[in-house]
Amino acid sequence: MRSDQVFALIDCNCFYASCERVFRPDLARVPIVVLSNNDGCVIARSYDAKPFVRMGEPYFQAREKLRRHGVVAFSSNYALYGDMSERVMSLIESQVPAVEVYSIDECFADLSGVPGDLTTFGRAVRSKVMKGTAIPVGVGIARTKTLAKLANHTAKRLLGQTGGVVDITEDFKRDWVLRNTDVREVWGIGKRMALHLQGMGIHTAMDLARADAPTLRDTFSVMIEKTARELRGISCLALEDAEPPKQEICCSRMFGTRQTELEPIRQAVATYTGRAAEKLRRQGSLCRQLRVSIRTGMFNTGERHHAQGALVQLPYATNDTLLLTRSATEALQRIYREGYRYSKAEVLLLDLCRPGEVTDDLFTLAQPEADGRLMGVVDAINGRFGRGTLRTASVPLAPEWAMRRDLMSPSYTTRLDQLWKVYAR
Numbered sequence: 001m002r003s004d005q006v007f008a009l010i011d012c013n014c015f016y017a018s019c020e021r022v023f024r025p026d027l028a029r030v031p032i033v034v035l036s037n038n039d040g041c042v043i044a045r046s047y048d049a050k051p052f053v054r055m056g057e058p059y060f061q062a063r064e065k066l067r068r069h070g071v072v073a074f075s076s077n078y079a080l081y082g083d084m085s086e087r088v089m090s091l092i093e094s095q096v097p098a099v100e101v102y103s104i105d106e107c108f109a110d111l112s113g114v115p116g117d118l119t120t121f122g123r124a125v126r127s128k129v130m131k132g133t134a135i136p137v138g139v140g141i142a143r144t145k146t147l148a149k150l151a152n153h154t155a156k157r158l159l160g161q162t163g164g165v166v167d168i169t170e171d172f173k174r175d176w177v178l179r180n181t182d183v184r185e186v187w188g189i190g191k192r193m194a195l196h197l198q199g200m201g202i203h204t205a206m207d208l209a210r211a212d213a214p215t216l217r218d219t220f221s222v223m224i225e226k227t228a229r230e231l232r233g234i235s236c237l238a239l240e241d242a243e244p245p246k247q248e249i250c251c252s253r254m255f256g257t258r259q260t261e262l263e264p265i266r267q268a269v270a271t272y273t274g275r276a277a278e279k280l281r282r283q284g285s286l287c288r289q290l291r292v293s294i295r296t297g298m299f300n301t302g303e304r305h306h307a308q309g310a311l312v313q314l315p316y317a318t319n320d321t322l323l324l325t326r327s328a329t330e331a332l333q334r335i336y337r338e339g340y341r342y343s344k345a346e347v348l349l350l351d352l353c354r355p356g357e358v359t360d361d362l363f364t365l366a367q368p369e370a371d372g373r374l375m376g377v378v379d380a381i382n383g384r385f386g387r388g389t390l391r392t393a394s395v396p397l398a399p400e401w402a403m404r405r406d407l408m409s410p411s412y413t414t415r416l417d418q419l420w421k422v423y424a425r
Contacts, residue, residue, distance in 0.1 A: 005143060005235055006111040008125075009148040009151070010107055011138050011140075013047075013138055013156065016043070018046075020074050030048075031052065032049055040058065043055070053066060075408035080414065088129055095128060098110040119141070123164075126138075143174075147177075154166045154177050154181070187227070189208075211228055246285075247352060249352070250347070251347050253272065255343055256402050256404040260340070265336065265342055265401070267394055267395065268345045269345050273325045277320075284355070285353065286355060288316075288318075289349075290328060292309060292331040294309075295307035296341055297343040306340045306342075310335045329394070
């Protein structure tokens with residue numbers, strides 16, 4: 001390990017709720033929750049909403065309680081969250097040597113060699129992100145990625161004392177955090193693993209750091225051993241410069257209402273296939289298999305249940321939306337059954353490869369070059385004028401099966417007709 005190696009974990013606070021507040025300053029001190037697809041259950045909460053509703057609580061059960069406590073609910077607005085995430089990450093990237101985007105609301109940064117006081121630097125990063133996006137972030141700084149996660153957790157847990165930034169590169173600060181952090185809060189330690197560790201007398205992060213590494217490896221896995229070493233300040237996890245290509249790509253949604261006819265389900269499958277194909281091309285891959293599946297609501301008593309999928313072997317490795325859509329809809333026709341109320345469809349792209357990765361024989365079919373050029377033009381137009389500007393004829397503009405999002409805020413940053421309006425008095 002380099003003695004000067006330093007990582008930072010920069011994480012947006014209550015990201016979905018914070019995004020909703022950016023364009024609603026009147027909600028700055030109002031509790032907020034964000035709901036899952038079809039407004040099903042609570043998937044995000046602002047800090048001031050946490051005492052009133054638990055994560056995952058069904059909205060229909062919590063609705064009256066939320067109203068009573070003045071909690072405002074929003075449907076998930078993924079276009080807004082994705083765009084705000086890109087803005088946050090761009091601001092962070094402009095200030096640090098290297099960044100690994102870990103999820104939509106957090107990233108690791110390499111601060112090795114950054115001069116001056118790191119706490120001051122972390123506050124400068126936090127201030128610039130707040131000024132540029134109005135999204136509050138926490139910054140944890142340490143010698144390893146696992147310790148940086150713990151430092152970030154401490155920065156949020158003790159926000160009033162830390163100002164959102166904690167630097168534990170010094171040993172005595174690191175040890176204080178380890179002693180005062182439950183082992184359940186350590187990155188990569190789930191509830192079940194925590195129970196096993198507690199059975200061995202490991203209750204805090206410090207206990208895990210001091211545990212015998214070979215015993216942890218033999219009892220659990222090499223990853224738990226690496227976690228313990230990271231807690232001691234021995235870096236075992238490097239910063240990843242680029243996300244590796246996905247080995248499979250999935251697009252699935254619950255329908256806004258139960259569907260009994262083939263045509264709307266066919267439209268949904270075509271839509272999901274198109275979105276999966278966009279992701280496939282974005283990472284520069286080709287697909288050799290796809291799987292289409294549909295199912296009814298499996299927990300509704302009194303209804304007939306049906307769930308089935310079909311696997312399709314494509315004639316050649318492709319990223320062509322037209323071929324993928326045609327294959328997916330043909331597979332759907334094989335598995336659809338009349339008389340059922342379907343609630344969900346899924347399209348899964350499998351057996352992915354890179355162009356030129358597999359050497360085919362003389363008689364193996366390959367994707368025509370014209371198809372690849374056509375998809376490039378489609379992506380360029382959609383990238384400039386918005387998703388869905390060019391689409392297959394089977395994808396409708398306003399489908400009846402679309403997710404129910406009755407409480408969705410405008411897409412302030414991604415649609416011209418929903419731009420934020422400011423009126424002068």
